[in-house]
Amino acid sequence: MKLATWNVNSLKVRLEQVLDWFEQQSVDVLALQETKMTDDQFPVESFVSAGYHVSFTGQKTYNGVAIISRTPLSDVEIAIPGYDDPQRRVIAASVAGIRLINLYVPNGAAVGTDKYDYKLTWLSHVQKYVANQLKLYPQLAVVGDFNIAPEDLDVHDPVAWEGAVLVSPAERTEFQSLLNLGLVDSFRSFFPAVQDYSWWDYRAASFRRNLGMRIDHILLSQPLMAVCTDMLIDKQPRQHERPSDHAPVMVNIDTPRAMSK
DNA sequence: ATGGTGGTCTTACCA
Numbered sequence: 224m225k226l227a228t229w230n231v232n233s234l235k236v237r238l239e240q241v242l243d244w245f246e247q248q249s250v251d252v253l254a255l256q257e258t259k260m261t262d263d264q265f266p267v268e269s270f271v272s273a274g275y276h277v278s279f280t281g282q283k284t285y286n287g288v289a290i291i292s293r294t295p296l297s298d299v300e301i302a303i304p305g306y307d308d309p310q311r312r313v314i315a316a317s318v319a320g321i322r323l324i325n326l327y328v329p330n331g332a333a334v335g336t337d338k339y340d341y342k343l344t345w346l347s348h349v350q351k352y353v354a355n356q357l358k359l360y361p362q363l364a365v366v367g368d369f370n371i372a373p374e375d376l377d378v379h380d381p382v383a384w385e386g387a388v389l390v391s392p393a394e395r396t397e398f399q400s401l402l403n404l405g406l407v408d409s410f411r412s413f414f415p416a417v418q419d420y421s422w423w424d425y426r427a428a429s430f431r432r433n434l435g436m437r438i439d440h441i442l443l444s445q446p447l448m449a450v451c452t453d454m455l456i457d458k459q460p461r462q463h464e465r466p467s468d469h470a471p472v473m474v475n476i477d478t479p480r481a482m483s484k
Numbered sequence: 485a486t487g488g489t490g491g492t493c494t495t496a497c498c499a
Contacts, residue, residue: 232490232491232499233490233491233492235491235492236490236491257491257499259491259492283492283493284491284492284493284497284498285492285497285498285499330498330499332498332499338498370499424488424489424499425488425489425490425491425499426487426488426489426490427485427486427487427488427489428485428487428488428489429488429489465490468489468490468499
C-alpha cells in the first residue's frame with residue numbers, strides 16, 4: 224500500500240499534477256494540504272470519475288486538507304474533537320487497514336509572534352489527539368506538512384536558521400513529543416544520515432540551488448513501521464512547470480490487506 | 485545571479 228502526503232499549495236492550480244502523479248506512482252492513499260478552497264469548490268467529480276474516494280475540509284483562500292484514496296474512507300473526522308479551531312488543518316480517516324491523520328501544521332510566521340504562539344498551542348492539541356488515536360488505532364500514520372525541520376540535518380543552512388521558526392527548540396520539542404507517543408519518523412528511520420528536503424522556497428531560486436528543508440513527514444506507529452518497506456521524497460514534481468513549493472513524500476506499507484489485493 | 489516567487493474573489497496577506 225502506497226501512502227503519500229503532499230502540500231499542493233492550491234488544489235485548483237495543481238489538480239492535473241495531483242491526478243497525474245497519483246496514477247504515475249500508483250499511490251493508494253494521498254493526504255493533501257493547502258487545498259485553499261471551500262468544500263463546495265472541491266473537485267469531487269474529477270476524483271470520483273477517476274475511481275477514487277475523497278474526503279476533505281476546506282475554507283476560502285487558506286489552509287484546507289483532503290484525503291484521496293483508491294479504497295473507501297470510513298470514520299472520517301474533519302477536526303480535532305474538542306478543539307474549536309476555525310482553520311481547516313486536520314482530517315483523519317480509516318482507510319486500507321490503517322488509521323490516517325493528515326495535518327497542515329501552522330507555519331508560525333516568526334518566533335514570538337501571535338502566529339507562532341498559535342502554532343505551539345495547536346501542536347499541543349494535536350499531541351492529545353494523537354495520543355488518544357494511538358490507543359484506539361495501533362496502526363496509525365500521522366502525515367502532512369509539519370512546518371518543522373526536526374534536526375539540523377534537515378536544514379540547508381542550520382547556522383543561518385538557528386532558533387528561527389521551523390527549527391526553534393520549542394517546535395522541535397513538540398515534534399519529539401509526538402515521536403515519544405510511539406511514532407517513528409519513517410524517513411529518518413530509513414536514512415539516518417541522509418540530507419534531503421521536501422520544501423524549497425519559491426524565492427531566490429531555492430530549488431535550483433537546493434536550499435531546502437525537510438518539513439513534510441510521514442510518522443508511523445511501530446506496528447506500521449515494522450511493515451514499512453520503502454520511503455521516498457519525490458522531487459520530480461518540484462521540477463514541473465508551475466510546481467508546488469513542496470515535494471510529495473511517500474512510503475510503501477506491506478499491510479495484509481494491501482498484499483491480498 | 486548575494487538575487488526573489490507564487491497563490492488568493494489581490495492592490496494585502498500568507499507562506
